[in-house]
Each structure stands twice: as C-alpha cells, then as structure tokens.
Amino acid sequence: MTENDSSRAMRRCDSLVVGGGLTGCAAAYYLAKAGLDVLLVERNDLNTEASGRNAGGFHVQIQLEPFLLEGEEWARNWVRAIPLLIDAVRHWETLSGELGADLEVRLTGGLLAAETTEQLAALERKAAIERAAGLEVELLSRRDLRRIAPYLSSALAGGLLCPLEGKASPLLAAPAFARAARSQGARIALHTELLAIERTAAGFRVETSGSPIECERVLDCAGTAVGDIAALVGVELPIESLPLQVHVTEPIAPLVRHLVAFAGEPLTVKQSAHGSVLIGGGWPSELDDAGRADVSLSSLRGNLRVAAHVIPALANVRLLRIWTGFCNGTPDHRPILGELDEVPGFFVASFPYLGFTAAPLLGKLVGDLSRGLAVPYDLAPFAAGRFSTTAV
Ligand SMILES: Cc1cc2nc3c(=O)[nH]c(=O)nc-3n(C[C@H](O)[C@H](O)[C@H](O)COP(=O)(O)OP(=O)(O)OC[C@H]3O[C@@H](n4cnc5c(N)ncnc54)[C@H](O)[C@@H]3O)c2cc1C
Incomplete structure (x- = not known):
C-alpha cells in the first residue's frame, strides 16, 4: 500500500x-x-x-518561569521528569548515526544568565533541586560568565550552566x-x-x-x-495549545556558543550550524480570525529588545524571518x-x-x-x- x-x-x-x-x-x-x-x-x-516550527533547543533544567510562579514544591514534582530528559539528550547523540543523517546535534551547554542578586538567588535554589534530581548544573560568578561567554553583556551578574543542554535542527x-x-x-x-x-x-x-x-x-x-x-x-x-513565535537572523560569524536563556525576561538564543541566530523563549504570537498563529509585532519588539540586552552584538544583526507555531502543554x-x-x-x-x-x-x-x-x-x-x- x-x-x-x-x-x-x-x-x-x-x-x-x-x-x-x-x-x-x-x-x-x-x-x-x-x-x-x-x-x-x-x-x-x-x-x-x-x-x-520550534526553536531546536535541548532543555533539561527546570524552566525558570514556572519555578518562580509555581514554587519549589511544584519543582520537586516536576524533576521526576529529569531522568527521562537526561536520557533523551543522550539518545539524541546517537541519532545521526542511527538514522544516517546529520541532525546538527550539538551539546553546547545551556547558560541561564542572571542580572540581579535576587535572580542569582533563585538560580541557586533551583540548582539545589536539580542536583538532588541527578542533573549536573554549575553556578557561575560574574567572572566565570565573562570567561565562558564573553559575548554576553558585561552587566550580567552570573548564571547557571547545564552542560547537557544544546540543540539540533527541527527541520x-x-x-x-x-x-x-x-x-x-x-x-x-x-x-x-x-x-x-x-x-x-x-x-x-x-x-x-x-x-x-x-x-x-x-x-x-x-x-x-x-x-x-x-x-x-x-x-x-x-x-494546552500555546501560540508562540521564533525570530531568525541573517547568518553571521560564530558568536553565540551556548544555548542562552535569561532570568530577567523570557529569552532563548542559539546559533545554528549555518550561522543564523534563533531568538525565542516563549514569546506569544497572535491568533487571526481563523484561529491561526499570526506574528505579534509586540512580541517581535520585546524578544529582540531582550536579546540585544543580553547579547549586545545582536543589536547590529538583521532579522531574516519569523515563524509561529502552537506548542503543546499540560497544566x-x-x-x-x-x-x-x-x-x-x-x-x-x-x-x-x-x-x-x-x-x-x-x-x-x-x-x-x-x-x-x-x-x-x-x-x-x-x-x-x-x-x-x-x-x-
Ligand atoms: C515556537 C515553538 C518553539 C519551541 N521550542 C522548543 C525548544 O526549543 N525545545 C523543545 O524541547 N521544545 C520546543 N517546543 C515544543 C516542541 O516543539 C513540541 O513539544 C514538540 O515538537 C511536540 O512534538 P509532537 O510530535 O508530539 O507534536 P507535533 O509536532 O505537534 O505533531 C503532531 C502531529 O499530529 C498531527 N495531527 C493532529 N491531529 C491529527 C488527526 N486528527 N489526524 C492525523 N494527524 C493529526 C498534526 O498535524 C501534527 O503534525 C517549541 C514549540 C513551539 C511551537
């Protein structure tokens, strides 16, 4: 058939x-x-x-937004998914060989950058729960962050590094x-x-x-x-079904070495194998009259503003395209x-x-x-x- x-x-x-x-x-x-x-x-x-239509990031850490909204008890329940996510990333590492195709899998490490001492304290509390669940994470001082990721804003106060995180091509x-x-x-x-x-x-x-x-x-x-x-x-x-959007720049010389996120506002940034920078982090798109996900200009402005705040060199890079998609969720x-x-x-x-x-x-x-x-x-x-x- x-x-x-x-x-x-x-x-x-x-x-x-x-x-x-x-x-x-x-x-x-x-x-x-x-x-x-x-x-x-x-x-x-x-x-x-x-x-x-997603942003191609490997995420294993407890997501900061629900952690701050729902609290530590929620997080201690959620981390029961961490063993599966750790194995899922290890599984990705075998796939290009298994499927005979380069899926652009890179374990770059995920960097969650913080700007204030309050944000750093939240990362510390989150890291304690992640470590207890078996996930390797490292708290970074301002100096560590400058050394590991000099492309990030010098105004940042530190961060959290999860070496297992990274990216692959969703296409x-x-x-x-x-x-x-x-x-x-x-x-x-x-x-x-x-x-x-x-x-x-x-x-x-x-x-x-x-x-x-x-x-x-x-x-x-x-x-x-x-x-x-x-x-x-x-x-x-x-x-749940959340309409989201991702912003993609022109290809540029290697700049963003990690999967970058920010504790101050929603943001994820990564650079593809071809040089484009993918900017997202859960910014909503709009719904048109037919219920389709349509580009939100306020999310576009907001997402690019936060990206340039955290990675100043992005302010001079041209945007090439935007896409939208519906993300599945559970309460x-x-x-x-x-x-x-x-x-x-x-x-x-x-x-x-x-x-x-x-x-x-x-x-x-x-x-x-x-x-x-x-x-x-x-x-x-x-x-x-x-x-x-x-x-x-
Ligand atoms: C903008 C955006 C960014 C994201 N970024 C990330 C990220 O960086 N990292 C990450 O881990 N996750 C990310 N996600 C989430 C991730 O993309 C999804 O959770 C994941 O792709 C879900 O895959 P799936 O195969 O389960 O579902 P889908 O990819 O949605 O596939 C389901 C398929 O079922 C089909 N279908 C539905 N109903 C029927 C029917 N009645 N009959 C036949 N076919 C049907 C649909 O047409 C669809 O093709 C993001 C999501 C979005 C939208």
Whole structure:
C-alpha cells in the first residue's frame, strides 16, 4: 500500500500512530524496526506543526518561569521528569548515526544568565533541586560568565550552566525518522485525518478522511491535538495549545556558543550550524480570525529588545524571518506517557513545552510500552489518570 492511497479499502495494521511530528515519526520507526506492522496517519504533511516550527533547543533544567510562579514544591514534582530528559539528550547523540543523517546535534551547554542578586538567588535554589534530581548544573560568578561567554553583556551578574543542554535542527529530525521508518517497512498516510475511533473485540476501528483502519493499538502522538484524539475514546485530557513565535537572523560569524536563556525576561538564543541566530523563549504570537498563529509585532519588539540586552552584538544583526507555531502543554508541565487505564490498547505520548528535546526517546518509549515492554522510569507521575475523567 502506498502513501496517499486514496482507495476506501479497509487498511489493517498492528499499530496505528497518529501524528507525523517528531514523536509519531520516532514511534513509527522504532515499532517498524522491531518488526511490527505500523501505519502512521498525518492530517497534513510531516513535520508541519510544532516539531518543525520550534526553536531546536535541548532543555533539561527546570524552566525558570514556572519555578518562580509555581514554587519549589511544584519543582520537586516536576524533576521526576529529569531522568527521562537526561536520557533523551543522550539518545539524541546517537541519532545521526542511527538514522544516517546529520541532525546538527550539538551539546553546547545551556547558560541561564542572571542580572540581579535576587535572580542569582533563585538560580541557586533551583540548582539545589536539580542536583538532588541527578542533573549536573554549575553556578557561575560574574567572572566565570565573562570567561565562558564573553559575548554576553558585561552587566550580567552570573548564571547557571547545564552542560547537557544544546540543540539540533527541527527541520531535519522528523523527516529523517520518517525516511528510516519507511525503510523499515512502516506505511505513512499523509493528508489523512483521524476522525473517529470505535473499540472492537480485536482492538479499534478508525475512521479517517481516507480509508477506514482496523488496528490492535493506537498511539496518540498528535501534539496539541492529543486531547482531541483521546476524547474520541471518551477520555478528557487537559492539553494546552500555546501560540508562540521564533525570530531568525541573517547568518553571521560564530558568536553565540551556548544555548542562552535569561532570568530577567523570557529569552532563548542559539546559533545554528549555518550561522543564523534563533531568538525565542516563549514569546506569544497572535491568533487571526481563523484561529491561526499570526506574528505579534509586540512580541517581535520585546524578544529582540531582550536579546540585544543580553547579547549586545545582536543589536547590529538583521532579522531574516519569523515563524509561529502552537506548542503543546499540560497544566503541571509534566508529560503524559502510557496506556489509558480506561482504554486498553490506547497509548498517549505528549511532552509539554520541552517536547523537541524529549520526542525521539518519547516515541521509542511509547512504542516499547505498546509492545508490552517495561521502561526504566517511574511512570506514575506521567500517568494520564492524574487528570483524566471519563467523558462518556
Ligand atoms: C515556537 C515553538 C518553539 C519551541 N521550542 C522548543 C525548544 O526549543 N525545545 C523543545 O524541547 N521544545 C520546543 N517546543 C515544543 C516542541 O516543539 C513540541 O513539544 C514538540 O515538537 C511536540 O512534538 P509532537 O510530535 O508530539 O507534536 P507535533 O509536532 O505537534 O505533531 C503532531 C502531529 O499530529 C498531527 N495531527 C493532529 N491531529 C491529527 C488527526 N486528527 N489526524 C492525523 N494527524 C493529526 C498534526 O498535524 C501534527 O503534525 C517549541 C514549540 C513551539 C511551537
């Protein structure tokens, strides 16, 4: 059966993967490699949503904004995801070899810079919780920061370095997984939207905008639509969808050596292998009348202002393009990973906010779980049951 087959003949597979982003493409690859009969359905093209529109950063640290808003108890719960994120970055390091494509993986180290003593104190409190969770982080004095990152503003007071953080290309990873999945025998049906799911004695019968499908297992890797797919089997999941934007400069000579963030205001900055500087950090885009993410000029001005404040040389660099995308979230910032208690055979994989970092390993893990294999993590904090309610 070929991709984009439009016949209405029933399709059958062991494992139906919903979503052609990085999580779904990775799941399809690992399942096909394990010898399963896999079909992936994607309503658009591959990598057209968050997986192809993100800023390409590997984030493992506790994110500062929720840490300040939600407090230390929230952080001590959230760090139960850190072992998975550490392994996820280690997993990225193997992928260019595994998939036979240079994914531009670089562990540059992540630098969270602080400007005031109050901000430094918050970084110290955060670092203590991260270290207790097994993450290597180093507090930096003003002098350390000047030595390690002379391109940062001399007004900065210090920072926190997480050596494991870094970056890869969001444009390359999901397509590389999809190519490898196909070469392992997975089928990929593009422009095929999943519309309805019925439970049967043998598993599921699925209606799509193309052919109906019968399968034993469903792997819901639908990004911001994970909750919409789960709702089709009667389970409500509170998946958030945040419209964000990323700003990209012209290529310049090597300048930004780390994944840079700032404790004073939202910011992430990294330089791609080709020299462009990606500037983001969670600045919102606007919604147009059709609900699409549209460029926000105030976020553009705000993001560039903060970037030039932290990295003064960026003030003289020209902006080349801007893109927007919807980021998946959960209310407690923890992932959802595993089988739905209410619906045996239905698996969910969704890592909020830091999903690019997690997706390749997350896809492998959800595939393993769907094959009945054990995974080396405590999944209790990631269970959908922590907030799911049966809707029908
Ligand atoms: C601007 C921005 C910047 C970000 N920066 C970072 C970062 O630097 N680091 C980081 O770790 N994370 C970052 N993220 C988050 C990260 O991009 C996402 O968490 C991650 O890509 C989610 O991957 P996914 O494969 O689970 O979902 P997606 O990439 O959203 O893929 C889901 C796919 O499912 C498809 N789908 C949905 N419904 C259906 C249906 N009914 N039928 C068929 N197909 C369906 C969609 O079309 C989509 O292609 C950022 C996100 C954004 C938007």
